[in-house]
Amino acid sequence: MTTSFHTVAADAAQPPHPAKKPHTVKAPFGAQRQDEYYWLRDDKRENPEMLAYLKAENAYVDAQMAALKPLEDKVYNEIVARIKQDDSSVPYRERGYWYYGRFEAGKDYLVYGRRKDGAGVDAVSIQQANGAADFAGEQVLLDVNALAAGKDYYSVGDWEVSPDNNLLAYADDTNGRRQYTIRFKNLATGETYADAIAGVSANLVWADDNKTLFYVENDPETLLTKRVKKHVLGTDPKLDPVVYEEKDDSFYMGIDRTRDDRYIVIHVSSTVSDEMRYAPAADPSRFTVLAPRTRDVEYGADHFDGRWVIRTNADGATNFKLVTAPSASTSRKDWKDWVAHRDDVFVEGVELFDGYAAIAERSDALERVRILKNDGKDEYVKADEPAYSMGLDANPEPGTPWLRYSYTSLTTPATVYELNVQTGERRLLKRQPVLGGYDPSQYVTERVWVPARDGARIPVSLVYKKGFRKDGTAALLQYGYGSYGASMDPGFSVTNVSLLDRGMVYAIAHIRGGQEMGRKWYDDGKLLRKKNTFTDFIDVTDYLVKAGYAAPDRVAAYGGSAGGLLMGAISNMAPDKYRVILSQVPFVDVVTTMLDASIPLTTNEYDEWGNPEQKKYYDYMLSYSPYDNLSKQAYPAMFVGTGLWDSQVQYFEPAKYVARLRDLNTGKHPLLFRTNMEGGHSGKSGRFRQYRERSEMFAFMLGQLGLAGDGTAAATQ
Incomplete structure (x- = not known):
């Protein structure tokens, strides 16, 4: 066998040699x-x-x-x-609207949009509409192409719509350093407010009053997430009160709302330990610790159907297990095993629905989704290839029998399915188009x-x-x-x-x-x-x-x-x-x-x-x-x-x-x-x-x- 390798011409530019300085x-x-x-x-x-x-x-x-x-x-x-230039994501439904992102041909950035739910409007019909020139009924949330115009770098890290669907908060970065600035937009009028909060992470949560936003402030030097603050729209961000400050620099910090929208949670996490705080989203004036941090005990919790569901490695569950706790829990003493630990199955996460739970698992280096019904019966979502990737997709609303999940392999483009857990019917919502x-x-x-x-x-x-x-x-x-x-x-x-x-x-x-x-x-x-x-x-x-x-x-x-x-x-x-x-x-x-x-x-x-x-x-x-x-x-x-x-x-x-x-x-x-x-x-x-x-x-x-x-x-x- 003979193989010819590319060589650089002898008269090519010489590599630079920076100075050496003792240190x-x-x-x-x-x-x-x-x-x-x-x-x-x-x-x-x-x-x-x-x-x-x-x-x-x-x-x-x-x-x-x-x-x-x-x-x-x-x-x-x-x-x-190979890329479909006017492609779009699979729309998901939340609080009466279908949300999606779409690209326009020849443009670099997404347009985030939504359409109001109604007769003839669903995930499939919107995708078909997105492939056409006419976006009838669309409301543009953010045209990132317009926001990025004239900038060497621009990225929108996160955005959240207020519970009443009228306000948008989003975080953008203009140099790639992941130091974001939060901005606000009135979705009814299109007005962008003067409020701008710099030096934050891309993590935003609205309270139920539709005017209070919780966010995470970064340390200006180390860029570590340090403080949770709350901002009331129309006030001076310099006066935003600190809700929680993390003193231990080995912990990261994030905020979220629970599955049932009842609580706002603060989650601090290190490599080997977690701690969560929760407060009612309707009155987030006081946060309560769910379980105090303990070295080598990791946990993450969600609230649904009147209880906490917690993924944890406590009590020797190295591959993690699922436990439950009452709504007012403040101690690990309240935790009761629900899905037991197994040496051969790693529990990656869980999504809670009315009547069932979808558990993301991993076994023999392959992902799988296990459907566990409230009556104790369970089944696995099927896969057809020897090596693949499968995971839970966007499922923002729990009151549905349709579980949305993603599937891909080294040969199969990214695919989104919906599975009816009651009938077993599976619907292909979208497969990433690959042209050429x-x-x-x-x-x-x-x-x-x-x-x-x-x-x-x-x-x-x-x-x-x-x-x-x-x-x-x-x-x-x-x-x-x-x-x-x-x-x-x-x-x-x-x-x-x-x-x-x-x-x-x-x-x-x-x-x-x-x-x-x-x-x-x-x-x-x-x-x-x-x-x-x-x-x-x-x-x-x-x-x-x-x-x-x-x-x-x-x-x-x-x-x-x-x-x-x-x-x-x-x-x-x-x-x-x-x-x-x-x-x-x-x-x-x-x-x-x-x-x-x-x-x-x-x-x-x-x-x-x-x-x-x-x-x-x-x-x-x-x-x-x-x-x-x-x-x-x-x-x-x-x-x-x-x-x-x-x-x-x-x-x-x-x-x-x-x-x-x-x-x-x-x-x-x-x-x-x-x-x-x-x-x-x-x-x-x-x-x-x-x-x-x-x-x-x-x-x-x-x-x-x-x-x-x-x-x-x-x-x-």
Whole structure:
């Protein structure tokens, strides 16, 4: 077999080399480390030398990618051609209106709208109307295209309609830092009020009086959620009273209304503990603690049918169980088991209805929905593929026998069904349209189990085009995350089709640190067992290559955020096993970041990574931190991306990482570093801009894997 790989011309621009400036990072117990690129950190994003370096790196990417620009454009055009530009979401009914979001052809942002319920108006009929030019009866809530006009970045994080349906509160972000401003609109007149509340999270709850809004204020430095405040429309936000303030920086905070709309709740949550407060929505003057926080006891509660229904891991229920408590409960002593704990089933959530409950569960790394009726009978919603993703969809009104749920797989586009729990009838409400002749029958998905080096069995979801041969010649893109208990379920990707059509295999490694296999799967991939995440990913690569899914010199790996930590770790530990690494907004400077409590998210995550002020955690984190473990060796080709305004993984982590990697890398493969100067953790705003960024990254990868031409021939040579 012969494969031609894309190489960069010898006279291409040279990579930038930022200055080294001595800096000592000290730990409380006396440990010291040198960080010659620490100066690249500028919390105000104003340092001219730092900005010049980032711009120089971007210019270097432009020069290096010039030869692949036609491929980037081709991939981008393929992706966009699959997208129905005037698409819309499935409408859901709430308080007499059908709500939805829709795109207009050629525009980047959603239009949020609603239509009043009535004869001939339902989810299906509105979707059909949304495909036409005439939106008869529509009331536009927010035209995000108009709001975003003239802005480099714009995002609406959350919006809520008042109980009387007349007022809209929404939170917007204009730089990607997830520091939102709340604004108010009169839906009857279209007037936007002068009230504007800055420095908040995107979390809003109306009280029953239709003039009082509860919101969460962020700390201006750490950006942590700190205080719940209430605002009365028409008053000065500076005078808004504090309803609750959280003193412990290891807790996040959120607010909501219960299923029966009876209570407003405040939920504070750390990695290992929860506490909830509740107050009547009709008179939210005093909040009562449902159950005091206790370390290693997690819980979340909803109120319906005169009782609290609580999901918790209390009393050794590591995979969680459901308990109930009276409406006036203030103690765990009141909790009574309802759905028992099981070692082989992880309870993810529950939605309560009149006469039944829908329980989101996970077993053998697959999601399922269990319908539990009030008479004790239960059944499972059926699935038709070996690897899929299934979950509860929007079900805002409990008084219906129709349960709405979502379904997707690596070959099946996102689908929304309704199931009548009384008759068993199932209705297809919508399947994500994929244009350009996409035929799911021409692709194959499968689930394999990979033995880890310590005996654990790692589930892996795979997809490839029909006719693929496991002869060890193909190119593979392997994706992973493996942190925070976040499960990376197999779902359809409109972008990955461009890879599959070029003969590539796409694999999701459901490694430890996620929660695909239950809570123990998460616990075995965090704190002092974090390295299981990295070795699992490498073991999956070894298995897939040995099984013939990929050539050993044509494996690419992809991860972002904490998945970027994974990319940094595997490229240090096993650089010879990967030809290309794609790393987006990577968390790569673990020890320095976790030593600095002023950085957003740090204190919240001591129970995820460990507190480096304690030597045992410091030493363990230092043993895998990608930035600290870079060494003189040959590294794979890499494409690293970040956002200047990222508040979750600060831009300076990947900037320092790339600078030091350039110093130490003895290999000849390209290293590219792209900074989105207007975006944050999620990249640029707008519907299609994300696909431009993805296309550039994919073009880089395809060039390195010998797929810069027509693809199919190169993949099978």
